[in-house]
Structure formats: structure tokens, C-alpha cells
Amino acid sequence: AQSVSQHNHHVILSEAASLELGCNYSYGGTVNLFWYVQYPGQHLQLLLKYFSGDPLVKGIKGFEAEFIKSKFSFNLRKPSVQWSDTAEYFCAVMSTGGGNKLTFGTGTQLKVEL
Amino acid sequence: EPEVTQTPSHQVTQMGQEVILRCVPISNHLYFYWYRQILGQKVEFLVSFYNNEISEKSEIFDDQFSVERPDGSNFTLKIRSTKLEDSAMYFCASSVAGQGHHGYTFGSGTRLTVV
Numbered sequence: 001a002q003s004v005s006q007h008n009h010h011v012i013l014s015e016a017a018s019l020e021l022g023c024n025y026s027y028g029g030t031v032n033l034f035w036y037v038q039y040p041g042q043h044l045q046l047l048l049k050y051f052s053g054d055p056l057v058k059g060i061k062g063f064e065a066e067f068i069k070s071k072f073s074f075n076l077r078k079p080s081v082q083w084s085d086t087a088e089y090f091c092a093v094m095s096t097g098g099g100n101k102l103t104f105g106t107g108t109q110l111k112v113e114l
Numbered sequence: 115e116p117e118v119t120q121t122p123s124h125q126v127t128q129m130g131q132e133v134i135l136r137c138v139p140i141s142n143h144l145y146f147y148w149y150r151q152i153l154g155q156k157v158e159f160l161v162s163f164y165n166n167e168i169s170e171k172s173e174i175f176d177d178q179f180s181v182e183r184p185d186g187s188n189f190t191l192k193i194r195s196t197k198l199e200d201s202a203m204y205f206c207a208s209s210v211a212g213q214g215h216h217g218y219t220f221g222s223g224t225r226l227t228v229v
Contacts, residue, residue: 036220042222043118043205043220043221043222043223044157044205044207044218044220045220046218090156090157092157100145100162100169100170100209101147101159101162101170101172102149102157102159102218103159104149104156104157104158105156106155106156107156107157
């Protein structure tokens with residue numbers, strides 16, 4: 001069975017600081033990887049996804065993530081965060097071997113202070 | 115931008131009562147899903163639905179749960195006899211293709227509180 005670990009549960013940063021949120025997954029086969037964001041009171045929105053090709057994926061709002069197969073990791077990065085990035089961030093994995101369910105990590109609550 | 119619409123946004127129900135959570139997926143999407151998030155815990159897969167039948171379900175999705183697409187637009191989740199531990203945020207989602215190549219589109223969720 002696939003699983004996802006997000007190591008940072010709560011992160012507090014000042015505006016303009018750089019962000020890196022860790023995500024590791026466990027699954028023996030090929031996976032598709034996703035980062036979702038949930039702003040306060042809103043629904044889950046797709047930030048970016050990786051299926052194949054260039055392991056460095058760029059998403060919306062200046063976010064990017066790098067797939068490192070040897071480390072089973074898909075860390076989310078942003079060079080300079082803004083107050084509006086305050087939200088909860090979820091890493092998720094979907095196996096390509098059949099089925100289409102997403103397995104989510106526990107989420108990281110990011111708070112950006114002015 | 116097309117949205118997945120969920121109603122109601124909040125529902126409070128007494129233990130043992132039946133509840134129906136409603137969702138209107140995006141019109142050209144073919145795959146439909148329910149997920150839930152118990153407060154403070156991760157988002158968990160419940161069930162996926164395609165071509166008018168369940169394509170996959172988790173161990174959480176026991177006999178108390180059922181899904182239905184009663185007409186061309188709605189997708190419902192029914193909990194037959196609610197328990198306290200069913201209190202959670204329930205998210206509906208839909209996708210064009212099964213492997214989620216376009217990503218899912220999630221609804222805003224229904225917060226269910228069982229008292």
C-alpha cells in the first residue's frame with residue numbers, strides 16, 4: 001500500500017523567507033505526485049503535479065517541486081513566501097498501476113507573518 | 115472556472131440518523147470521488163465511482179455508506195446510521211480521466227457533526 005509522510009506539521013515564516021516542505025512517499029511502483037493547497041475556509045486546490053519527464057515541476061503562484069526518485073521525495077519549494085501563502089499544504093500520491101485514488105499526507109500548516 | 119458544488123456546507127445530525135451529502139460534479143467529468151477529513155487528521159479516500167458503479171472503495175466505506183448518481187448531475191453520499199466518529203469534513207471531487215492527469219477538482223466540503 002502506498003503512504004505519504006510530511007515531516008513538518010506547522011511552519012511559521014516571515015514574508016520573503018524561502019520555503020521548503022518535505023514529502024516522502026512509499027510505494028514500490030510508479031507514482032504520480034501532487035501538491036494541494038487549502039486556504040482557510042476554502043476547498044483543496046491543485047498546486048502542481050508530476051507524472052513523468054522533467055523532475056522539477058513548476059506550479060501556480062511561484063511554487064515548484066522536485067521529484068527525487070532515489071529518495072522517494074517530492075519536496076515543495078518557494079523562493080520567497082507572501083502573507084497570502086498562509087494555508088495548509090498536502091502532498092499526495094496516486095499509483096499508476098491501476099485505480100485512481102489519492103493518498104494524502106497529514107498536511108503542513110504554513111503561517112506567514114508580516 | 116468550473117466548480118464542484120457541495121451542499122450543505124454544514125450539517126448537524128443526531129447519532130443514528132441518516133444523512134445525505136450532495137455534490138454536483140463538473141459537467142464533463144466522468145469520475146467521481148468522496149474523501150473525508152476528520153479534524154486534525156489527514157484527508158482519506160472513501161470511494162471512487164465511474165460508469166454508474168463503484169470502482170474502488172476503502173475499508174472505511176462499510177455497509178453504512180452508499181453512493182448514488184440519481185440523475186445526470188448529482189452525486190450523493192449516504193450514511194445510513196451516523197456514528198459520532200463519522201463527524202468530519204467530507205469532500206467530493208471529480209476528474210475527467212481516471213488517472214487524474216488533469217488533477218481532481220475538489221468541492222468546498224460539507225462539515226458533518228454527529229451529536
